[in-house]
Amino acid sequence: MTQTCKAIRVYAYGGPEVLSYEDVDVGTPQDGQIRVRHTAIGLNYIDIYMRTGLYPLTLPSPIGMEGAGIVEELGPNVTDLKVGDRVAYASQPPGSYAEQRLIAADRVVKIPDAIPDETAATMMLQGLTAQYLLRQTYVVQPGDTILMHAAAGGVGLIVCQWAKHLGATVIGTVGSAKKAELAKAHGCHHTILYQQENFKDRVLELTNGQGVNVVYDSIGKDTFMNSLECLKKRGTLVTFGNSSGPVPAFEPALLGKKGSLYLTRPTLFDYINTRENLSKMAAELFDIVASGTVKIEVNQRYALKDVAQAHVDLEARKTTGSTVIVP
Ligand code: NDP
Numbered sequence: 001m002t003q004t005c006k007a008i009r010v011y012a013y014g015g016p017e018v019l020s021y022e023d024v025d026v027g028t029p030q031d032g033q034i035r036v037r038h039t040a041i042g043l044n045y046i047d048i049y050m051r052t053g054l055y056p057l058t059l060p061s062p063i064g065m066e067g068a069g070i071v072e073e074l075g076p077n078v079t080d081l082k083v084g085d086r087v088a089y090a091s092q093p094p095g096s097y098a099e100q101r102l103i104a105a106d107r108v109v110k111i112p113d114a115i116p117d118e119t120a121a122t123m124m125l126q127g128l129t130a131q132y133l134l135r136q137t138y139v140v141q142p143g144d145t146i147l148m149h150a151a152a153g154g155v156g157l158i159v160c161q162w163a164k165h166l167g168a169t170v171i172g173t174v175g176s177a178k179k180a181e182l183a184k185a186h187g188c189h190h191t192i193l194y195q196q197e198n199f200k201d202r203v204l205e206l207t208n209g210q211g212v213n214v215v216y217d218s219i220g221k222d223t224f225m226n227s228l229e230c231l232k233k234r235g236t237l238v239t240f241g242n243s244s245g246p247v248p249a250f251e252p253a254l255l256g257k258k259g260s261l262y263l264t265r266p267t268l269f270d271y272i273n274t275r276e277n278l279s280k281m282a283a284e285l286f287d288i289v290a291s292g293t294v295k296i297e298v299n300q301r302y303a304l305k306d307v308a309q310a311h312v313d314l315e316a317r318k319t320t321g322s323t324v325i326v327p
Contacts, residue, residue: 003035006327007098008307011060013053016308016315019063019097026100029075034105036087040121041096042066043302043310043323044154045218045243050094051311054242057094064096064325068111068121078105086111090125092269097307099327106275109282114290122322123158123296125268127285128278129240130158130294132271134166135284137264138214138236142167145207147199147215147230149223150243151188152179154322159216160187161294171206173199173223175317182320186297200226211235221245233259240266297321 003026008019029035041064049055050063057063068088071081081087087108095101111120133155134140146163150156151172163170164187172188174180180191192202203212211232217223218241227237239247255261272278288294299321302310313319 003100005099006304007095007101008063008304009060010051010057010063013051013057013059016051016311018051019308019311021305021307024062024098026098027102029073029078029102031076032078032104032106033075033102034071034078034081034087034108035073035100035102036067036069036108037072037100038067038069038096038098038121038327039117040068041098041304041325041327042090042122042125043300043307043314043325044125045241045314046125047094047097048311048315049242054246062093062095062098062101064098065092065094066090066121066125067096067101068117068124069100072100074105075102081105081108081110086117086120088117088120088124090128090268090272097304097325099304107278109279112286112290115286118298118324119289119296122154122298122324123285123289124282126154126322127158127289127294127296128272128281129155129268130162131281131285132266132268133159133216133238133240134162136271137238137266140166140168140214144213145169145171147171147173147203147212147227148188149173149194149215149217149219149227150175151183151191152320153218154319155218156183157186157297157321158294162288163187164189165288165293171203171212179320182297186295194223198226199223200229203230214238216240218242219244220247224250228254228258228261231258231261234261235259236262236264238264238266298324300324301326
């Protein structure tokens with residue numbers, strides 16, 4: 001039976017005002033799909049790139065990449081799930097800003113009993129990202145020193161805790177003294193207020209002029225060039241986001257001049273591209289969260305109808321840790 005529910009739709013790119021709260025038809029699960037009733041929805045910076053058109057949508061479009069909830073209906077040929085299962089996902093195409101949605105069954109994972117829905121809903125996209133950044137893109141080793149930008153953000157707090165657990169020394173950049181405290185309480189050994197201090201100078205000072213093994217840079221335009229300067233010879237720059245805007249055109253010969261550096265621009269969806277990869281990465285993430293080694297800090301909550309305010313606050317750098325949208 002077709003259901004209707006409240007959901008957010010985007011009809012044109014723009015500011016938070018383009019997030020339209022309305023009644024939509026959920027539809028009936030097709031082959032391999034399930035219908036999920038969300039209990040919690042995750043807010044991510046990628047939602048802003050999609051709302052503004054930096055990452056194009058097919059308009060009009062649903063929005064939101066992450067959620068957790070209960071399986072309410074199975075389409076044909078879904079064998080691994082049953083009605084009533086608790087599931088979570090970080091998945092394309094967008095559509096999590098909704099009370100209910102249809103989604104491919106092979107893109108969701110069952111949530112272990114030890115993990116509450118709200119935690120699961122906010123840790124999938126940011127936590128799976130932390131997994132691939134630290135364990136696949138550059139494999140962090142005990143004794144490494146890493147630089148994590150936006151260390152008090154959603155991805156940031158997870159990376160700091162996990163990297164410390166892996167035996168790395170963690171240097172984090174943050175936008176305020178309060179964020180510095182929070183990052184330090186989550187495994188960051190040294191914090192740099194990058195709007196007040198030159199972070200490259202501070203990193204070189206903290207590493208006795210050596211630089212770090214890897215920089216995880218999600219800020220983009222404002223930090224990219226200085227991030228390169230923070231690396232050891234043959235160090236790795238992982239540019240994985242554009243919070244300040246996309247990185248401008250860049251001359252690869254510079255990587256040679258700075259010391260045979262590596263540069264990569266990864267995307268989560270290329271790491272969770274198969275069911276096997278998704279399951280393995282999610283299992284590792286669930287284990288490290290269930291063990292208490294990595295805590296998911298849900299520091300903001302907004303009702304679904306108020307999601308525009310969540311976007312305003314995320315873009316204004318007012319949030320810390322993870323943010324849940326309550327359907
Ligand atoms: P965050 O919670 O980290 O929020 C973004 C933070 O970036 C802000 O809080 C702010 O922290 C910092 N920032 C610096 N400059 C700006 C600016 N000009 N405008 C806004 N914020 C700025 O978000 P998420 O954890 O959701 O995501 C972090 C980053 O990781 C994003 O860039 C996102 O796109 C990227 N990402 C990439 C993925 C991938 O696979 N490639 C997957 C997941 C996330 P402060 O005030 O401390 O500077």
